[in-house]
Amino acid sequence: MAVTGAGALNQRQPLRVFRLIPGGTRTVLLVLPATAIFVIFFIVPTILLLAIAFNPSKVGVVDFSFSNLTLETFQRFFNRPLYWQALVRSVELSVVTAVLALLLGYPLSYFVAKEQRPGRANLYMILILSSMQLDLIIRMYGLMILMGDTGLINDTLLKWNLIDSPLPLMYNQFGVIVGMVQLALPFMILSLIGVIQGIEPSLEEAARSLGANRLRTFLTITFPMSMPGVLAGSLLVFAIAVGSYAVPVLMGGWRVIVTPMHIYQQVSEVGNWRFAAAIACLLFGVSLAAVFVYHRYTQKYIGGLV
Amino acid sequence: MSVITKDAPPFNPPTSASPRRNDKDPHPVPLLFRIIAVITFAYLLIPAVIVVAAGLNSGTYLTFPPEGISLKWVRGFLTSDTFLPAYLFSLRLAFVTMIISTVLGTMTSIFLTRVAFRGRGVARAFFLAPLLLPGVVIGLALYTYYLNMPWLHLSRTFWGMMLGHVLVTMPFVIGTVSASLYGFDLSLEEAARSLGSGPLRAFFTVTLPNIKSGISAGSLFAFIVSFGQFDLSLMLSTPNHTPLPFAMYNSLRYQFEPTSAAAGTFAILLVVVSMLLTSRMTNFSKFGGMKFS
Numbered sequence: 276m277a278v279t280g281a282g283a284l285n286q287r288q289p290l291r292v293f294r295l296i297p298g299g300t301r302t303v304l305l306v307l308p309a310t311a312i313f314v315i316f317f318i319v320p321t322i323l324l325l326a327i328a329f330n331p332s333k334v335g336v337v338d339f340s341f342s343n344l345t346l347e348t349f350q351r352f353f354n355r356p357l358y359w360q361a362l363v364r365s366v367e368l369s370v371v372t373a374v375l376a377l378l379l380g381y382p383l384s385y386f387v388a389k390e391q392r393p394g395r396a397n398l399y400m401i402l403i404l405s406s407m408q409l410d411l412i413i414r415m416y417g418l419m420i421l422m423g424d425t426g427l428i429n430d431t432l433l434k435w436n437l438i439d440s441p442l443p444l445m446y447n448q449f450g451v452i453v454g455m456v457q458l459a460l461p462f463m464i465l466s467l468i469g470v471i472q473g474i475e476p477s478l479e480e481a482a483r484s485l486g487a488n489r490l491r492t493f494l495t496i497t498f499p500m501s502m503p504g505v506l507a508g509s510l511l512v513f514a515i516a517v518g519s520y521a522v523p524v525l526m527g528g529w530r531v532i533v534t535p536m537h538i539y540q541q542v543s544e545v546g547n548w549r550f551a552a553a554i555a556c557l558l559f560g561v562s563l564a565a566v567f568v569y570h571r572y573t574q575k576y577i578g579g580l581v
Numbered sequence: 582m583s584v585i586t587k588d589a590p591p592f593n594p595p596t597s598a599s600p601r602r603n604d605k606d607p608h609p610v611p612l613l614f615r616i617i618a619v620i621t622f623a624y625l626l627i628p629a630v631i632v633v634a635a636g637l638n639s640g641t642y643l644t645f646p647p648e649g650i651s652l653k654w655v656r657g658f659l660t661s662d663t664f665l666p667a668y669l670f671s672l673r674l675a676f677v678t679m680i681i682s683t684v685l686g687t688m689t690s691i692f693l694t695r696v697a698f699r700g701r702g703v704a705r706a707f708f709l710a711p712l713l714l715p716g717v718v719i720g721l722a723l724y725t726y727y728l729n730m731p732w733l734h735l736s737r738t739f740w741g742m743m744l745g746h747v748l749v750t751m752p753f754v755i756g757t758v759s760a761s762l763y764g765f766d767l768s769l770e771e772a773a774r775s776l777g778s779g780p781l782r783a784f785f786t787v788t789l790p791n792i793k794s795g796i797s798a799g800s801l802f803a804f805i806v807s808f809g810q811f812d813l814s815l816m817l818s819t820p821n822h823t824p825l826p827f828a829m830y831n832s833l834r835y836q837f838e839p840t841s842a843a844a845g846t847f848a849i850l851l852v853v854v855s856m857l858l859t860s861r862m863t864n865f866s867k868f869g870g871m872k873f874s
Contacts, residue, residue, distance in 0.1 A: 301780075306692040309685040309708065309751065316744045317711065317719070320726035324718075327725060337728045379624065382617035386610050397860065405856050406625040408802065410809030412826040413845040416833060417628025420635055420643055420842075427631070427643055460625060489611060511713065518715025520812045525833060535717045539815065548725060555718045566706075566713045 321559075328553035337548045348553035358537060362557060365533040368448065368523075369516035372455040373509040376463040379456065380508065384467035385497075400468075407461030415454055415525045422450060446528035454526035458519060459512040466511055470504030471497070514565045518558065534558050629849050635839055636846035642837070654843035664844040667828035674739070674824060675807040678746040682807075683800040685747075686754030693755070694762040705755075712752040716812025720745065724816045742817040742824075746807045753806055754799035761795025794863035801859045805852055 326339045331347045352358045387403070390396040406414075421427045422444040429441040444450060474497060482492040498505075516522075520535035529536075534554060541551035610618075635643045636658075639651035658664050693705050711719060723745050727736035735741035765788065773783040789796075811826040818827050825848060832841045 302692060302696050305688040306704075309689040312685065312744065312747060313708065316723065316726075317748050320722040321719075323726055323729060324722040337725055339729070379617065379621045382614035383621040385614055386618035389610050401856055401860055402622065402626065405852055406629070408805040408809070408856070409629055409852055410826055410829075410845070410848050411811050412809070412829045412833070413632050413848060414628040416829065416842065416845055417631040419833065420631050421628070425642070430642075430644060457624065457628065460621070464621075493611075514713040518717065518812070520715075520717045520815060521830065525830070535715060535812075538717050538721060542721060542724075542816070551721060552725065555715075555721050558715055559718050562714050562718075566710070 324552045325556055327549050328556045330549050332547050332550040332553070335546045335548075348550050349557075351550065352553055352557065357532075358534075358554065361532050361537055362534045362561070364531070365517050365535070365558075366561065368451060368455065368531075368533065369513045371452055372459060372516040373463075373512040375452065375456050376460050376512045377505060377509055380460055380463035380467060381505070384464050384471055384504075387464075388468050388471035403461055403464050407465070411458060411521055412525075414457055415522060418450075418454055418457060419445065419525060422453070445526055446530050448527070448531050450526040451523050451531045451533075454522040455516045455519060458522055459515045462511050462515060463508040466508030467501065467504040470501045470507075474500045510565045510568055514562045517565070518562055632842050632845045633849060635842035636844075638839065638842075641839060654839040655846070657840040658843035658847065661840055661844075663823075663828050663832075664825070664840060667823050667825040668844060668847060670823065671808050671825040674743060674746060675804045677743055678750055678807040679800050679804040681743075682747050682750040682754050682803040683796065686751045686799060686803070687758050687796055689751070690755050690758035690762055694759050695767075708755050709752040711748045716749065716810070717816065719748065720813045720816025723813075737817075737819045737822070739822055742814065742822060745813045745817055746810060749810060749813055750803035750806045753802035754796075757799035757802060758792065758795045761792040765791050797859055798863045801855055805855065808848065808851065 323339060327337070328348055329344045329346070330336075330340060331343055331345050332351060383403075387396060387399045390399065419426065423429070424441040424443075424445070426444070428444065429438075432438045433441065444453075478496055478500070479492055482496050483489075487495065518535060520539060523531050523533045523536060527533075535558065538551050538554050538558065541547045541554065631643070634647060636654050637650050637652070638647055639649040639653070658668075689708060693701065693708070698704075723741070724736070727733060727741055735744070769791070770783050770787050773787045774780065778786070808824075809826055810824070811830065814824050814827050818824060823831075825844060829841045829844060832838045
């Protein structure tokens with residue numbers, strides 16, 4: 276459905292101020308309350324956080340002062356391997372998560388997108404959406420019961436004498452990745468299903484009828500055509516994984532230190548708000564870079580309709 | 582004459598006898614894809630199944646095969662002085678968040694889908710941004726802001742936390758409601774307008790019933806996302822304002838307590854029941870195209 280001409284509903288001449296937005300003052304009222312909330316409670320706080328990061332780090336001080344602007348907090352971050360290594364680790368873990376989510380998510384998305392029976396397709400969507408909507412802590416709880424040293428897997432394997440000592444499934448990078456993929460997979464799947472459904476079946480049929488086998492059809496037609504979904508989903512998964520606090524804490528048991536943990540630690544344990552703000556800004560920058568790339572790709576492929 | 586009748590059968594092949602493609606799929610999904618799809622489904626759903634099993638298990642630790650079914654952890658949850666209040670607090674918070682997010686998000690979606698202006702893509706990205714930014718960062722930004730603006734009286738309050746939840750749930754409402762608005766034929770509303778009804782009446786009698794499914798799905802997502810929100814609540818919760826995920830997280834950090842599994846079972850029940858209720862109104866298979874960009 277194309278977007279219909281602007282101002283079709285409002286014949287009144289718009290005020291000069293709102294020339295930028297056709298439809299006049301009355302349509303602006305629609306978006307005003309949400310904009311107000313977003314500006315007052317999202318944009319301003321984020322700018323304030325950014326500003327605080329440029330004050331020298333001092334324990335117990337929250338407010339911003341114009342008089343002493345400095346890069347001290349950022350220097351501190353990059354001078355101490357503890358902090359910047361955590362950011363590198365965050366990015367690495369998130370990249371691995373995005374790749375695994377794609378490898379696991381693509382076949383499922385393809386399977387659901389090609390489902391012809393509407394009842395089945397609806398059921399699959401309910402399952403995927405439920406798994407996305409389910410409380411993150413509950414899902415990690417389930418994984419912990421399953422993968423802990425005395426968890427279900429190790430317990431059963433030990434009881435059956437298949438192993439002598441518990442397998443290290445959790446409290447390491449492996450556990451964190453399993454948790455992050457669990458967290459982000461539904462977003463990957465939702466990004467992919469729509470794109471795969473949108474591929475004209477006659478293109479695949481044409482390739483098949485011209486003699487390409489199934490693998491070749493997939494590699495030369497289906498997969499390249501689903502690239503927008505692949506890129507969008509991967510960057511979305513990356514952004515979700517890189518900002519996650521609860522997953523590395525629960526699945527890594529404080530043995531895999533990532534940047535969101537440093538932010539919380541600086542606030543709750545050290546009380547160094549300004550340094551926490553600086554770390555938050557750097558993490559924010561990494562996510563924003565991912566979002567920016569994501570937005571560029573979707574703009575390019577979907578033409579900015581959505 | 583006889584030639585035609587002879588030639589006719591080949592032009593009427595048996596495929597046309599079964600016009601539905603159900604029994605013979607022209608594009609069977611490759612076996613490898615089917616196998617991985619099953620594994621991925623299992624991976625997505627097993628954690629929830631395990632939490633329910635632990636909540637209904639008779640022993641303290643879940644074993645395989647299970648020892649037996651018991652309701653003692655459920656009883657423990659219903660008499661708990663940490664989990665039950667947290668559950669009720671989360672319900673209250675999610676309900677208020679849902680109402681505000683749904684109303685404002687629907688209004689914003691109408692604006693974003695109907696009014697063409699330069700920078701609409703940017704405006705859309707602006708409203709969807711909280712989904713992609715780390716919850717810890719948004720939480721820290723709000724906490725710092727509340728502390729710096731004491732006259733707002735929002736620091737460590739229910740309303741302060743609720744505003745954060747509105748920020749992170751609105752993208753879901755905008756995503757689903759916009760999807761249904763793109764599918765709505767605007768000429769229906771124009772017809773109502775040309776027959777003399779005012780803009781509000783045209784909206785409430787024609788458009789709203791048509792996008793009802795998108796709105797109900799969006800409000801469901803807002804409710805559930807708020808109910809399960811953790812990273813944001815981490816920064817904003819206080820001992821007397823503890824949402825359920827935070828209470829569960831606290832108990833998980835120190836000891837394994839099946840009571841929290843029972844609490845989790847009730848949360849899962851809430852998701853499943855509300856998903857099923859909404860699926861009666863909404864065709865979820867349409868949401869494959871839900872976009873978060």
